Amino acid sequence: MCLAIPGKVIEVFEDRGLRMGRVDFGGTVKKACLEQLPEAGVGDYVLVHVGFALSVVDPAEAARTYRFLVELGQLDELHVPEGPA
Amino acid sequence: MKYLDEYRDGRVAAKILSEIERVTTRPWTLMEVCGGQTHSIVKHGLDRMLPAPIELVHGPGCPVCVTPLEQIDKAHAIAARPDVTFTSFGDMLRVPGSHTDLLRLKSQGADVRIVYAPLDAVRLAQEHPEREVVFFAIGFETTAPANALAVTRAAALGVKNFSMLVSQVLVPPAIAAVLQSPGNRVQGFLGPGHVCTVVGYREYEALAAHYRVPIVITGFEPIDLLDGVLRTVRLLEAGTVQVQNQYSRVVTRAGNAAAQRLVWSAFEVGDRKWRGIGTIPKSGLRLRYELREFDAERRFEVGAMETLEPAACISGQILRGLKKPHDCPAFGSACTPERPLGATMVSAEGACAAYFAYGRHRLEATR
Numbered sequence: 001m002c003l004a005i006p007g008k009v010i011e012v013f014e015d016r017g018l019r020m021g022r023v024d025f026g027g028t029v030k031k032a033c034l035e036q037l038p039e040a041g042v043g044d045y046v047l048v049h050v051g052f053a054l055s056v057v058d059p060a061e062a063a064r065t066y067r068f069l070v071e072l073g074q075l076d077e078l079h080v081p082e083g084p085a
Numbered sequence: 086m087k088y089l090d091e092y093r094d095g096r097v098a099a100k101i102l103s104e105i106e107r108v109t110t111r112p113w114t115l116m117e118v119c120g121g122q123t124h125s126i127v128k129h130g131l132d133r134m135l136p137a138p139i140e141l142v143h144g145p146g147c148p149v150c151v152t153p154l155e156q157i158d159k160a161h162a163i164a165a166r167p168d169v170t171f172t173s174f175g176d177m178l179r180v181p182g183s184h185t186d187l188l189r190l191k192s193q194g195a196d197v198r199i200v201y202a203p204l205d206a207v208r209l210a211q212e213h214p215e216r217e218v219v220f221f222a223i224g225f226e227t228t229a230p231a232n233a234l235a236v237t238r239a240a241a242l243g244v245k246n247f248s249m250l251v252s253q254v255l256v257p258p259a260i261a262a263v264l265q266s267p268g269n270r271v272q273g274f275l276g277p278g279h280v281c282t283v284v285g286y287r288e289y290e291a292l293a294a295h296y297r298v299p300i301v302i303t304g305f306e307p308i309d310l311l312d313g314v315l316r317t318v319r320l321l322e323a324g325t326v327q328v329q330n331q332y333s334r335v336v337t338r339a340g341n342a343a344a345q346r347l348v349w350s351a352f353e354v355g356d357r358k359w360r361g362i363g364t365i366p367k368s369g370l371r372l373r374y375e376l377r378e379f380d381a382e383r384r385f386e387v388g389a390m391e392t393l394e395p396a397a398c399i400s401g402q403i404l405r406g407l408k409k410p411h412d413c414p415a416f417g418s419a420c421t422p423e424r425p426l427g428a429t430m431v432s433a434e435g436a437c438a439a440y441f442a443y444g445r446h447r448l449e450a451t452r
Contacts, residue, residue: 002146002277004282019324036230036343052202054227059238078327
């Protein structure tokens with residue numbers, strides 16, 4: 001139920017006073033309400049739940065957490081995700 | 086997909102598992118709060134990969150499961166009306182009430198429709214002014230902003246033929262109910278990551294301090310969940326009571342302030358009944374007085390309902406982490422996802438349905 005999926009904002013538009021976006025989830029594009037995420041723009045990854053964007057994915061935090069996990073066992077061959085694609 | 090695939094990497098999972106093994110010196114019982122986490126854990130078999138002293142028990146965080154039978158029966162009474170178009174998230178359609186379910190009502194001619202977003206129900210109301218469009222607003226804090234947006238939007242645009250049947254619940258009172266249960270075994274929590282994107286985790290700091298339990302706000306992918314377990318075990322082993330944020334790529338301590346303002350513009354806190362558990366004080370949201378004309382219970386005058394709940398069901402104990410699905414004699418025989426007897430079998434995110442779906446029918450197949 002509380003499933004939320006990260007997707008990339010590819011367009012921002014207005015719908016009768018509501019800030020909306022088109023968000024690409026690995027090839028599937030859906031509309032999402034961006035009204036409560038004024039800082040989110042085209043190219044940002046946002047976490048969307050039932051058509052509503054809840055938060056912007058922080059690429060620096062994502063990289064930091066992941067690097068920390070990878071370093072648990074010095075797995076050098078693993079790719080550490082960097083900033084936005 | 087970016088921010089998903091890398092959190093499913095088996096090599097990283099193996100490293101975290103060996104680190105969990107290394108730091109664990111004695112048995113610990115952890116609860117993952119959210120049904121989405123339960124589903125992911127059972128689907129990937131994460132609980133079986135953990136070293137034997139670490140036990141995961143499954144929490145009450147499945148809003149479909151805990152929606153009380155009265156609200157389900159009210160939904161069915163409203164949906165059966167010829168003037169009503171009843172809209173809902175897909176997961177509610179199979180949930181049995183005392184007498185029927187939404188899918189069966191639809192097959193009998195009721196106008197029942199699945200919507201992806203609550204705003205879609207408002208648009209449907211605008212497109213069909215001759216119909217009464219009702220939206221079944223269920224969910225935890227994660228879903229509350231989207232539901233709040235729908236009703237405040239309908240009010241702002243003057244969409245008079247839209248209303249909501251509200252069954253919104255809150256996580257912290259449910260965690261408190263688990264910890265206050267006689268016989269509680271839970272020593273640490275994997276906190277609900279997506280709930281916390283909205284509300285942040287300050288309230289969880291108060292819970293952790295009050296009940297002396299560590300809570301790690303955790304994501305939903307296998308790597309996130311294993312990382313959440315590792316962090317919780319480390320805190321338990323060190324005797325540290327603290328809230329940690331494993332899901333920092335999307336969760337901040339303060340949460341999304343604009344989304345919180347939106348929620349409080351539509352809802353206020355009230356007592357709620359939880360299916361399988363009973364009434365928990367101040368554990369839910371109801372529409373604010375100013376929005377009462379959008380309250381479907383008021384508009385359609387559905388009063389108190391006589392409900393019929395099967396007596397064999399132990400879902401209340403499962404939702405509080407006291408028992409597991411295979412402790413129930415009805416599990417997998419009298420009770421299946423096709424014919425569920427109670428809360429934890431009605432949704433894919435319920436512990437019983439997840440165990441059933443991933444082939445854990447026998448005790449020896451689980452831990």
